[in-house]
Amino acid sequence: MGERLLTTRSKIFGLILLILLFILSLYMSIQVGQQQVAWYVMFDALMEYDPTNADHVILYHRLSRAASAILIGLSLAVSGAMLQALTRNPLASPGVFGINAGALFFVVVAISFFSIHALTSLFWFAFAGALLAAVLVYVLGTVGDEGFSPVRVVLAGTAINALFVSFTQGLLVTNEANLDRVLLWMAGTVANRPIEVLLPVIPIVIVALIIAVLIAKPMDLLHTGDEIAKGLGQRVLTLKMLIILVAVMLAGGAVAIGGMIGFVGLIVPHIARFFVGHQHLWLILYCVFIGAILMLNADVVGRIAIQPREIPIGVVTALIGTPFFIYIARKGFKQS
Amino acid sequence: MMDEMLRTNSLTLGFKDRIVIDELDLDIPKGKVTILVGANGCGKSTLLRSIARLLKPKSGSIELDGLDMDQLSTKEIAKRLAVLPQSTSSPEGLTVSQLVKQGRYPHQTLLKQWSVEDEKIVNEAMTSTGVFEMADRPVTSLSGGQRQRVWIAMTLAQRTETLLLDEPTTFLDVAHQIEILDLCHMLNEVEGKTIVIVLHDLNLAARYAHHMVALKNKTIYAQGSPEEVVTTEMMKQVFALDCEVIEDPITLTPMTIPYSKKAARRVKERAFAL
Numbered sequence: 078m079g080e081r082l083l084t085t086r087s088k089i090f091g092l093i094l095l096i097l098l099f100i101l102s103l104y105m106s107i108q109v110g111q112q113q114v115a116w117y118v119m120f121d122a123l124m125e126y127d128p129t130n131a132d133h134v135i136l137y138h139r140l141s142r143a144a145s146a147i148l149i150g151l152s153l154a155v156s157g158a159m160l161q162a163l164t165r166n167p168l169a170s171p172g173v174f175g176i177n178a179g180a181l182f183f184v185v186v187a188i189s190f191f192s193i194h195a196l197t198s199l200f201w202f203a204f205a206g207a208l209l210a211a212v213l214v215y216v217l218g219t220v221g222d223e224g225f226s227p228v229r230v231v232l233a234g235t236a237i238n239a240l241f242v243s244f245t246q247g248l249l250v251t252n253e254a255n256l257d258r259v260l261l262w263m264a265g266t267v268a269n270r271p272i273e274v275l276l277p278v279i280p281i282v283i284v285a286l287i288i289a290v291l292i293a294k295p296m297d298l299l300h301t302g303d304e305i306a307k308g309l310g311q312r313v314l315t316l317k318m319l320i321i322l323v324a325v326m327l328a329g330g331a332v333a334i335g336g337m338i339g340f341v342g343l344i345v346p347h348i349a350r351f352f353v354g355h356q357h358l359w360l361i362l363y364c365v366f367i368g369a370i371l372m373l374n375a376d377v378v379g380r381i382a383i384q385p386r387e388i389p390i391g392v393v394t395a396l397i398g399t400p401f402f403i404y405i406a407r408k409g410f411k412q413s
Numbered sequence: 414m415m416d417e418m419l420r421t422n423s424l425t426l427g428f429k430d431r432i433v434i435d436e437l438d439l440d441i442p443k444g445k446v447t448i449l450v451g452a453n454g455c456g457k458s459t460l461l462r463s464i465a466r467l468l469k470p471k472s473g474s475i476e477l478d479g480l481d482m483d484q485l486s487t488k489e490i491a492k493r494l495a496v497l498p499q500s501t502s503s504p505e506g507l508t509v510s511q512l513v514k515q516g517r518y519p520h521q522t523l524l525k526q527w528s529v530e531d532e533k534i535v536n537e538a539m540t541s542t543g544v545f546e547m548a549d550r551p552v553t554s555l556s557g558g559q560r561q562r563v564w565i566a567m568t569l570a571q572r573t574e575t576l577l578l579d580e581p582t583t584f585l586d587v588a589h590q591i592e593i594l595d596l597c598h599m600l601n602e603v604e605g606k607t608i609v610i611v612l613h614d615l616n617l618a619a620r621y622a623h624h625m626v627a628l629k630n631k632t633i634y635a636q637g638s639p640e641e642v643v644t645t646e647m648m649k650q651v652f653a654l655d656c657e658v659i660e661d662p663i664t665l666t667p668m669t670i671p672y673s674k675k676a677a678r679r680v681k682e683r684a685f686a687l
Contacts, residue, residue: 294521298515302498304498304500304501305501305564305567307466307467308467308491308497308568309515309516310489310491310518310519311488311518312487355504355505
């Protein structure tokens with residue numbers, strides 16, 4: 078029901094713990110792997126990077142992986158929190174909203190028809206696809222006499238999701254040559270994503286997070302219901318547009334980096350809400366760190382579980398996420 | 414001073430092609446309890462919602478404190494007028510005090526956040542509605558009557574002169590209906606609030622209203638004191654129901670006793686017995 082951390086002091090304390098856990102996870106992510114690298118080499122590499130030193134190169138790769146994992150984790154988590162607040166539906170997430178599938182479809186189109194392979198260009202396609210899917214879902218869920226209905230939004234999301242997934246599969250079947258390139262996007266991965274690829278995403282994520290923090294209080298109000306919020310002088314439509322914008326910026330960025338990584342956007346907001354309830358400022362801050370921690374650790378697990386091969390991170394999150402999803406769905410049905 | 418703080422000027426309301434309220438001129442007296450009555454679908458809730466700017470008029474205007482509501486920002490309106498819509502769903506995971514606190518939203522800005530003054534107003538709102546003791550309980554754990562009082566507390570925290578309530582007693586048992594209306598009465602008497610209520614129960618409406626407005630055919634059929642409005646003729650015209658109107662033995666306000674098929678039989682039986 079309500080949050081476990083009631084006072085502001087306990088919430089701050091919890092946040093500090095999360096930050097420590099985050100630092101620990103980051104360290105693990107850089108340290109753990111098939112190749113052992115002594116811990117002091119890390120500081121050497123940080124101080125003076127030597128591209129001819131094999132250890133340094135390994136560390137550089139792991140650092141960029143970690144950076145991808147962090148960016149994707151926090152983006153999907155906050156995006157999911159925004160969409161759950163928007164629809165007042167605990168099962169909403171970038172995946173259910175069709176954002177992931179839309180982004181993926183555009184990426185496949187870019188690769189298949191325009192032969193674009195540079196990750197930095199693909200990012201913009203992913204972003205456009207995410208936006209298109211979100212707008213479609215929102216419009217389909219809103220048009221009609223009764224206006225915006227969470228149930229219809231989720232139905233629309235499921236339909237749009239299926240549509241884009243089918244389109245994507247259709248393109249891949251007719252053009253198998255690109256299957257290899259796209260397959261990892263579909264499974265979701267943080268491997269081989271050089272830091273330069275992440276650079277265009279970082280400002281977008283930062284801007285989105287700033288907007289998210291600024292609209293946190295109005296979102297608390299929206300939680301009481303559309304009409305109540307309107308009665309209290311809130312411009313509900315503007316707020317909802319901003320929420321969608323933030324969700325799309327974040328999820329679009331995440332898909333652009335790592336492909337279809339499911340469940341993070343669904344489960345992390347629930348974990349965060351378990352601790353801090355529905356106060357969105359805290360919820361967003363907790364989502365940022367829990368999302369990053371989850372992804373860093375999922376990546377480490379994927380890296381070491383079946384050595385010498387790797388499990389794509391999207392598969393790891395799905396393994397964690399599926400039982401959780403069923404749990405939330407059952408809990409949700411019991412309440413209503 | 415003006416006697417009307419709320420006034421509609423040839424207000425037309427509707428959905429798509431259907432007109433629900435047509436060119437309505439209505440004055441709502443300041444500092445009084447006004448109750449809107451009428452048959453199902455007569456547009457009384459629609460009227461209340463449009464006065465609360467939850468519904469855009471097709472044409473016409475609404476004046477609040479002598480100002481055109483279109484000219485006021487929605488936040489400015491929220492400082493003068495509070496509304497409790499008919500369908501509220503209790504938000505999950507919120508405590509009573511967290512919900513009541515939302516009522517301070519129109520008074521806050523990005524720079525002016527939560528203050529001691531806000532805290533005091535919220536506590537007062539919870540005290541006068543009798544929900545202070547439940548401040549830390551989740552709203553979803555409360556009964557229907559308690560929830561309704563929490564919502565009213567939230568609108569009180571808004572500190573507005575006017576309060577609009579759309580069927581605040583629906584889904585409540587009779588004891589809680591009286592409790593909510595007594596609360597409205599107290600807010601009017603003690604704090605001098607202008608209160609507008611949409612209500613189904615005519616006898617309760619006649620008890621609590623200073624001013625009653627009966628709507629029919631997209632416009633006002635009758636308005637005035639309960640004694641002026643609640644008549645057998647009005648009941649026939651507005652509700653298509655034959656009634657006796659007697660004096661409420663407790664409050665001396667008009668009270669309607671409807672005829673029904675069963676009543677007709679009883680009356681006959683009694684006539685035979687005599």
